[in-house]
Amino acid sequence: MRKHILIADTSKVSRYVLENYLSEKFNVASVSSISEALDISNEIKPDLVIMSYELKDGNAFQFCESLKEKNLNIPLVIITSNKEEISKYDAYEYGIIEFLDRDKIDESIVDIVDEIINLYSNINLSDSYIVAVDDSITQLKFIENVLQQTNAKYKLFSDPKKFLMEIEKQIPDICIIDIFMDEIDGIELTKAIRKNKKLVNTRIVIQTGSRESSLIRTLIVFGADDYLLKPYSPEELLLKIINNVKIKKINDELDEINKELFLKATTDPLTKLYNRRFILEQLNILIANFNRYLTPFAVIILDLDHFKHINDTYGHDVGDDVLVHFSSILRATLRKTDIIGRFGGEEFLCLIPNISNESIATVVSKILSNVRSYKIKSNNETITFTVSIGCCIFNKNYKTSNEIIKCADEMLYMAKNNGRNRAYLKIDDDIIEIT
Template sequence: MSARVLVVDDVLPNVKLLAAKLTREYFDVITAFNGPEALERIKKEAPDIILLDVMMPGMDGFEVCARIRADPTTMHIPIVMITALSDAADRVRGLEAGADDFLTKPVNDIALFARVRSLVRLKMMMDEWRLRESTSGQFGILDQTTTVKNETAANARVLVIEDSPIDLDKIAETLRRDTDSVVAADTSAKALDLGMSEDFELIIVSLTLLNEDGLRLCSQLRSHERTRQAPILLIADEGDLSRVAKGLELGANDYLLKPIDRNELLARVRTQVRRKRYHEKLRHNYEQSLSMALTDSLTGVFNRRYVSAHLPRLLERSWESQKPVAILMFDIDHFKAVNDTYGHGVGDEVLREVANRTNRNLRNFDLVARYGGEEFIVVMPDSDRDAAYAVAERLRRRVGEETFTVSADVGEITVTISIGVAVVDGVGDTAEAILKRADDALYQAKRSGRNRTVASGVAEAPVG
């Protein structure tokens, strides 16, 4: 996963070292050497994440962080403070200023790369939710939402998985400064039972469980619909950063190293709860906005009107960030024959199932819309032609290789789709132009025999 990283440090060797490490991991690196320059670069370059030194002359990292968080146009960019300061009070000060994490020099590469990737994934998801809400607001449906900073963290319901009575008491006692709703479990089985039956705004998982695998529990929590969106805070020993990094890859949101500092624990918990509540508010506002004017009543996906409003905004963001956007346009092969043979009721069943299979085989921030009749569109941010083509082929196989269960006497029918792929050509590329290229590619796929994918500007591949 590529991302634009801003490295801010007043010491040139530090900047060069970090930039070299990040470049080797295929990140796009930009640099700044003081606070004012960093704020200027943020405005011009729109980084995906900021690695910010604390000890800088003039404007230190705490002030830079506070200014970033105070500006509505930059406040959602993840910030990792990197400094020689190792005192817990400094980490708490950084977290309270709005930092997402606080890494101590010399920086552990495993922790650094895992944290960057985790925060960039979170930013991509939040960016898409804000953009969708903004698109919906264009129709005059939504009120302005609050920000993460303004959300309260009080009275959160927290699940703690810890089998050390001493650590559990310390965690629970600390959390009770903000809430009385702390639920404890000492095994993965108990934790999963609680997670399936109750809603939690934060789950704290110890990686030092004696007879349990905390990482496997993280994976299980992320695989269940009810716990998938709950933030996870890991508790680990200082020498266990490799497992922490794996936990972040599995979907954990943050971590705290033992010995537990009460103030740092509370600061990290508050950050995660505020972010969770902000995300839920975005999701609620967004779902409230999905009226019949914006969605297809048959399939539940977006309709053409929503795409017409959303796509130009997404393209503007693509030009600013210099990241690709891909469009998949597909329709159901011989759909008229389905209606003529089995009736329009069966045709509706096929449309709904095609929409369901499409949603199941995309990222949660990709957009699916019914463009009209049996024609659908998928909008894929941050996806180049090769990635989009691979997704299109996977989707084509998921639709065509598994029969559709229908209410007609025949019981099951086979359905295939043809797909056209197009990507943004560059700054100024319009929604009309990219849709036209996708439509032309779809037409070529249909003309070439159907049940195939054709990418705009690429020779067609055989059906496989």
């Protein structure tokens, strides 16, 4: 589809030259006044406006203000001559994105216009959130004019302290931060952001007027991802925003992929508990902590009683349901800091860190009680089940994970041999039966 270009210029010659070059590739409308330009902008919303500074009934800045009043975000380019003294910075504040030299317009204008339109028309940042922090209201206004072209959600802060207070309310994709501010400078702000684990993927773009390589290195060392050398054009800012949003989204996607891979590698697909490999790794970590800090922990092995009978009587689907429900009982009974895993088949392994000898008996007794009172409905039948438990408290007599698991296994064997639906707990040399 051909893009629409609006040319607004009091010079007939200039309009003719621009139309001549652009009309082969674009739909071109040509006017000489603000009122005409506004009428066309309302009617077709052009993809780009190329205009002279002076128009019949006003100037380019007034046209920019009129567009804003009508909530029309249209890229604007000014054509100027050497005789005209127009502040680029003032123009950027009003939302002008580029300058073209009237005396140098030739066939290359087609490629220039094409690049500008492609840049602005392909922006899709509606799902992005961008924050700018600068104690200069003028600079914030300039940034806002660019952000309005992107459809991104954004928030502007002139007070760095207020920014730090509010940043966790909505995690930004990008923070554009000025390096020199009275309250908190950009480096200190960057450090504060990087200390927050929730903001690990948030991109930090620092504005600086210094080209000193040592300063740039310092910014990167403390966590900045990119920088803008002031003064910069709206196009430069826009490109930085687009590129950094892309990187942020890619990093977010990689995080999600890594989380999924971690879950697949560490969890049992049926019960969603940790798998055998992961829980043994955690056991070795607990042993290392005990050897270094004497941090107490218990190892519990649990085995569902007569599970084969459940499978044979009700079918494997019901057997799977029993395993899933039993997993839920363990989650509900144990603490969030406890580590619960499926060890294999109907056997489960729980690691209970920071537990006293007195408390572990209460924990085991509670598991037995909660399992006994649990009922599963299946095909109009009520199914109940019980569990046998073996538990050992780790001490200096154990050297490896195999030794402590062997102890818990022996306690489990005692529970099975003495009627099931009970637990045996070993603390040092004492063995306690819990029924």
